[in-house]
Amino acid sequence: MNILICGVGGQGTILASKILAESAVIDGSDVARTGETIGMSQRGGSVVSHVRTEKTSSPYIPKGTADLLIAFEKCEAARCLPFLKPGGKAVVSLSEIKPVAVSIGVMAYDAAAMESYIKTYAESIFIDTERLAAPFMDGKCTNTLLLGAAFGKGYINISENAVKKAMEKLIKPRFLDVNIMAFEAGIAAVRE
Amino acid sequence: MKINLLGNGAIAMGAIAAGVGFAAGYPGTPSTEILETLKSNENAKDIHIEWSTNEKAAVEAGAGAAYSGVRTLVTMKQVGLNVASDPVMCLSYIGVKGGMVIVSADDPGPISSQTEQDTRSFGAYAHLTVLDPSSPEEAYEMTKYAFELSEKLSRPVILRPTTKVCHASATVDVTDEVYAVSPDGFVKDPKWVIFPPLSYKRHIENFKIYNNLGECSYNRVITAETDIGIVTGGVTTAIVTDVLTDLGVKVNRLTVGRPYPFPTTEAAAFAAGLTKILVLEELDPFIEEQLERIVKTPICGKYSEHVPAAGELKYENVKNIICNFLGINAPETVSVNSNVTLPTRAPVLCAGCPHRASFYAVKLASKGKKAVYCGDIGCYTLGNAKPLETTDTCLCMGGGITVAQGIKTANPDTDVFSFIGDSTFFASGMTGVANAVYNKHNITICILDNRTTAMTGGQPHPGKGVTITGEETVHIDIAKVLTALNVGFVKECNPFELDSAVKTVTEAAEFPGVSAVVFKAPCIAVSKKPCSYEVFDCIGCKRCINELGCPAISLAEEKAVIDPVMCYGCSICETVCKPGKIRMIGGLSV
Numbered sequence: 001m002n003i004l005i006c007g008v009g010g011q012g013t014i015l016a017s018k019i020l021a022e023s024a025v026i027d028g029s030d031v032a033r034t035g036e037t038i039g040m041s042q043r044g045g046s047v048v049s050h051v052r053t054e055k056t057s058s059p060y061i062p063k064g065t066a067d068l069l070i071a072f073e074k075c076e077a078a079r080c081l082p083f084l085k086p087g088g089k090a091v092v093s094l095s096e097i098k099p100v101a102v103s104i105g106v107m108a109y110d111a112a113a114m115e116s117y118i119k120t121y122a123e124s125i126f127i128d129t130e131r132l133a134a135p136f137m138d139g140k141c142t143n144t145l146l147l148g149a150a151f152g153k154g155y156i157n158i159s160e161n162a163v164k165k166a167m168e169k170l171i172k173p174r175f176l177d178v179n180i181m182a183f184e185a186g187i188a189a190v191r192e
Numbered sequence: 193m194k195i196n197l198l199g200n201g202a203i204a205m206g207a208i209a210a211g212v213g214f215a216a217g218y219p220g221t222p223s224t225e226i227l228e229t230l231k232s233n234e235n236a237k238d239i240h241i242e243w244s245t246n247e248k249a250a251v252e253a254g255a256g257a258a259y260s261g262v263r264t265l266v267t268m269k270q271v272g273l274n275v276a277s278d279p280v281m282c283l284s285y286i287g288v289k290g291g292m293v294i295v296s297a298d299d300p301g302p303i304s305s306q307t308e309q310d311t312r313s314f315g316a317y318a319h320l321t322v323l324d325p326s327s328p329e330e331a332y333e334m335t336k337y338a339f340e341l342s343e344k345l346s347r348p349v350i351l352r353p354t355t356k357v358c359h360a361s362a363t364v365d366v367t368d369e370v371y372a373v374s375p376d377g378f379v380k381d382p383k384w385v386i387f388p389p390l391s392y393k394r395h396i397e398n399f400k401i402y403n404n405l406g407e408c409s410y411n412r413v414i415t416a417e418t419d420i421g422i423v424t425g426g427v428t429t430a431i432v433t434d435v436l437t438d439l440g441v442k443v444n445r446l447t448v449g450r451p452y453p454f455p456t457t458e459a460a461a462f463a464a465g466l467t468k469i470l471v472l473e474e475l476d477p478f479i480e481e482q483l484e485r486i487v488k489t490p491i492c493g494k495y496s497e498h499v500p501a502a503g504e505l506k507y508e509n510v511k512n513i514i515c516n517f518l519g520i521n522a523p524e525t526v527s528v529n530s531n532v533t534l535p536t537r538a539p540v541l542c543a544g545c546p547h548r549a550s551f552y553a554v555k556l557a558s559k560g561k562k563a564v565y566c567g568d569i570g571c572y573t574l575g576n577a578k579p580l581e582t583t584d585t586c587l588c589m590g591g592g593i594t595v596a597q598g599i600k601t602a603n604p605d606t607d608v609f610s611f612i613g614d615s616t617f618f619a620s621g622m623t624g625v626a627n628a629v630y631n632k633h634n635i636t637i638c639i640l641d642n643r644t645t646a647m648t649g650g651q652p653h654p655g656k657g658v659t660i661t662g663e664e665t666v667h668i669d670i671a672k673v674l675t676a677l678n679v680g681f682v683k684e685c686n687p688f689e690l691d692s693a694v695k696t697v698t699e700a701a702e703f704p705g706v707s708a709v710v711f712k713a714p715c716i717a718v719s720k721k722p723c724s725y726e727v728f729d730c731i732g733c734k735r736c737i738n739e740l741g742c743p744a745i746s747l748a749e750e751k752a753v754i755d756p757v758m759c760y761g762c763s764i765c766e767t768v769c770k771p772g773k774i775r776m777i778g779g780l781s782v
Contacts, residue, residue, distance in 0.1 A: 008537065010542070015233060019362075021196045025195070025363055030194050030363045032196060032362075033624075034361040035359065035360045035361075036361070038354075038359045039222060039359075040304040041303075041304075041539055042489050042649075043539040043542060043574065043647075044537070044539055044743050045538055045540075046536075046537045055433055057430035057433035057434050057437075058430040058433070058434050058507070060360075060506065062508065062509075062525070063525050063527045063782070064436075064525045064527030068260065076537070081528050082527045082528055084527075084528070097758075098535075099535050099537045100538070100577070100578075100743055101535060101536070101578070102535050103737045103741070103745065103746045103747055104738055105740060106578065106739055107535035107536070108535065109535050110532060110533070111589045114534070117531065117532045138757055139757045140754075
């Protein structure tokens with residue numbers, strides 16, 4: 001599987017990508033690869049993580065071949081859509097984070113156009129992360145909640161058990177329970 | 193044991209397995225996570241690990257350990273190698289006893305760097321072996337090999353991963369065994385003292401060693417029933433493998449995993465009988481130039497403009513270049529093209545970042561005057577963006593303080609401010625201050641002291657009071673350093689107390705000679721969020737947005753709104769809101 005995770009620097013995309021790679025390993029894969037954006041873009045720029053669970057040499061997903069897009073922000077979802085294969089799935093946060101250039105009026109942010117573009121091209125589900133993730137550390141668990149939503153829809157062929165084990169390994173003990181609750185809330189949200 | 197590791201983690205694990213005893217570096221993307229992995233590994237308890245004040249200090253301290261027989265790892269990014277180039281160049285003559293691996297991480301793109309320089313070329317220039325991993329797995333193996341080779345040659349070996357190896361993860365088979373090193377300590381010998389006659393002798397030796405180093409298992413040949421070949425290095429090797437698999441095409445391939453000394457014999461044998469060769473590599477046309485030197489086969493590469501001169505080589509570029517080389521039509525990428533105009537999203541200073549308040553204070557203090565703002569390397573380079581626009585120059589680590597001196601001399605009617613972070617100040621700012629004082633320059637130095645090396649993820653430094661392992665140490669006081677360097681005006685201030693900060697900057701700017709203001713407020717990543725702010729009955733004047741450019745404040749139906757999760761409660765917007773509509777709303781539970 002080719003999974004692309006995108007968002008805004010600081011939203012926690014890297015943890016989501018690590019959880020996926022680690023859970024693939026727990027499920028017995030020894031070929032999982034990820035490619036991260038770590039550096040200047042972490043300061044509120046566009047960030048993308050590539051996750052590949054089948055045998056490849058490079059961690060970077062070619063355009064038009066991602067099976068799944070998990071987007072933490074609407075505009076970033078639209079930006080990464082060219083990576084999705086035709087008929088690919090997209091789990092998209094309804095959150096709109098306006099770049100400073102938009103706030104000061106230098107650029108425009110057309111949320112409706114972005115949303116319809118995503119809907120036209122991908123089998124997509126939009127998640128109200130601001131509302132759903134609010135109970136879990138004031139939105140700090142958006143990443144695990146969105147992972148839950150993708151699992152709940154059956155978009156990821158890794159076992160739920162492996163994901164929870166990966167979370168145990170990667171998340172500090174004091175933040176583990178709340179993240180597992182957010183993950184489960186994500187699953188419940190799409191099964192309602 | 194198989195574990196999922198970032199390339200940087202794999203290098204750290206390789207160093208542990210190789211029995212490293214001393215590890216030093218200076219943070220820099222994409223190299224930072226190597227030492228961070230080491231410090232948090234249980235098997236690394238007996239290893240001396242440090243964030244040195246800069247890369248030169250790291251290499252020199254590392255050299256001393258390696259002279260004493262200790263296996264030594266030194267890490268940095270490519271521009272850090274420039275800072276370290278004085279000891280590195282000399283070490284290639286003096287050599288080491290314990291294995292010494294210098295990791296210099298290159299950044300094609302560049303993604304988070306000032307330059308697109310190529311450590312392979314530096315290695316050739318310095319006469320040091322360079323190993324170039326194509327994946328995290330290979331980075332792990334190469335690190336172990338690099339220590340062995342360094343000891344065999346009694347010379348440092350450079351490992352140069354690139355961003356897409358450092359920040360990619362893979363499942364790596366990691367051993368529990370640690371190579372046993374028993375250093376015999378420093379043994380006095382004239383060979384450790386660099387004198388011209390010794391350098392002459394070593395220059396001859398180096399030439400011989402690197403001309404006769406022989407084969408390396410990381411230079412690999414794959415043969416196919418065609419008369420064309422592709423030569424690659426680094427992560428491009430992995431991408432080319434994927435592209436050829438997807439195209440279902442087989443060609444002769446040479447992978448250069450040890451670019452210096454170049455495998456001339458293998459390359460000449462590879463090229464024999466081929467009618468044309470495509471060289472795919474990022475950064476310098478290093479392999480291409482080496483091949484040009486030894487083979488007559490026509491080469492498609494950067495000089496022939498088949499391959500772009502700069503930037504990353506991504507899958508799509510590589511596919512098109514290869515199809516063009518093979519004379520076949522590239523299969524169309526079935527992918528959507530956006531018909532929606534999307535706003536670009538450049539990195540910004542975080543909501544709550546104290547640098548925003550510091551820049552704003554300097555901007556207010558110099559309002560209506562001719563002023564030039566000389567920036568430096570760190571998060572605060574982002575002060576160049578609208579609406580702050582308080583970074584007019586940025587050159588290199590520590591350069592802001594000295595560039596300011598030249599600008600002031602050439603533009604005496606202008607107030608010249610330089611901005612430098614606390615970590616950068618210790619790395620390479622202090623000599624610039626001495627230069628300013630000694631040569632009677634008239635500039636104002638603004639130290640943005642946020643108590644951490646923020647841009648690379650919050651590493652401690654000499655002004656922090658703790659070491660990389662969290663151990664308490666002395667805290668070097670920046671204001672005292674400036675005073676000791678005879679800076680005539682030194683004052684500390686809190687940038688969030690805006691009126692007093694503006695007053696202090698104004699006084700500093702009026703001071704004849706070198707003046708300094710130390711803005712003291714911690715990075716939001718190392719401090720606790722006190723509260724949030726909210727806008728009540730906004731009148732829509734947009735002053736907060738247009739003055740500050742805080743990412744937590746946006747416009748909704750022509751009124752300012754503050755994202756309560758992103759807001760860090762810094763209070764600067766409350767200060768700036770003239771109608772007084774922004775107010776504190778209590779702390780959040782995090």
